[in-house]
Amino acid sequence: MYTNIKVIAFDADDTLWVNETYFREAEKEFAKLLAAYETENKIDQELFKKEIKNLSLYGYGVKGFVLSMIESALELSNYTIKPTTISKILNIGKEMLEKPIELLDGVEDVLKNLQGRYKLIVATKGDLLDQERKLEKSNLHQYFHHIEVMSDKKAKDYKKLINHLDIYPSELLMIGNSLKSDVLPLIEIGAKSVHVPFHTTWAHEEVTEQEQNASNYITINKITDVLDFL
Incomplete structure (x- = not known):
């Protein structure tokens, strides 16, 4: 837990x-x-x-x-x-x-469950306009306190985010599909992370087996499984 x-x-x-x-x-x-x-x-x-x-x-x-x-x-x-x-x-x-937004299974159920119990934010990479457009299309913006579109997701970038949120690293939990961007940098700075693999991964986001085994994080099969740890 x-x-x-x-x-x-x-x-x-x-x-x-x-x-x-x-x-x-x-x-x-x-x-x-x-x-x-x-x-x-x-x-x-x-x-x-x-x-x-x-x-x-x-x-x-x-x-x-x-x-x-x-x-x-x-x-x-x-x-x-x-x-x-x-x-x-x-x-x-x-x-x-212009693609329609296809939510992954269980996403809205998880957000509904966690809203009010935690401060929920989006921390993502990409083009600001495109990510704002996708969030608007998704109808998920109502669940989030803050949207952070990051130029990169390295340890230093997460440190800036944590300072902005005015919390300790141990008080942040990141949930994402990329070991390289959403998991390993968080572990490095003392935050927590849950890995939810997606069936397709860009080659740039892949990590070595040694990197996979070097960090303490949880991997779950589907996003709803995260509720078992909160």
Whole structure:
């Protein structure tokens, strides 16, 4: 059982609602558009490298992903890509931004149960406008005291959040699907974390087996299981 918790932070994408699945679908559409220039595997590899290279410039989210697709298309085609294909890439991004929100099973039940007992916040990465739009579409904003869209989720970023919340690290519980972003940095600073795996994980968020076994955290099968520990 977790005791002394004052604030429970929820990751958003792939913790509250489906997200990464749409990126995988977009990557397949992108590979089809570039099929005349390279194999799907090579296109995926080059796009991933471009995304990682651009993270410090564009941050996380759909907009940065689209810019990386355009850059990759230009380079893979040796700058012969047609403007109509660039337009189709932009449309992939627009369709991603307009996706309906698909809540994960049990999310609203958990929020209803915890509201009033703890201060609930969202702590997520991504584009501010997009995350605000998704939260509005989700109809979950009523449960949260505070929404924090973070540029990154490293230990130093969580320390800033804890200072803003005016609590001790031990009084924060983070719930999320990413070991790299939602679990290990919290354990590092003395906070608590619950890992709720999602079936699809971006390669950038994967961690080594050694890292998985080096920290003290709880993994649950579904988000409603967290109620057993509170």
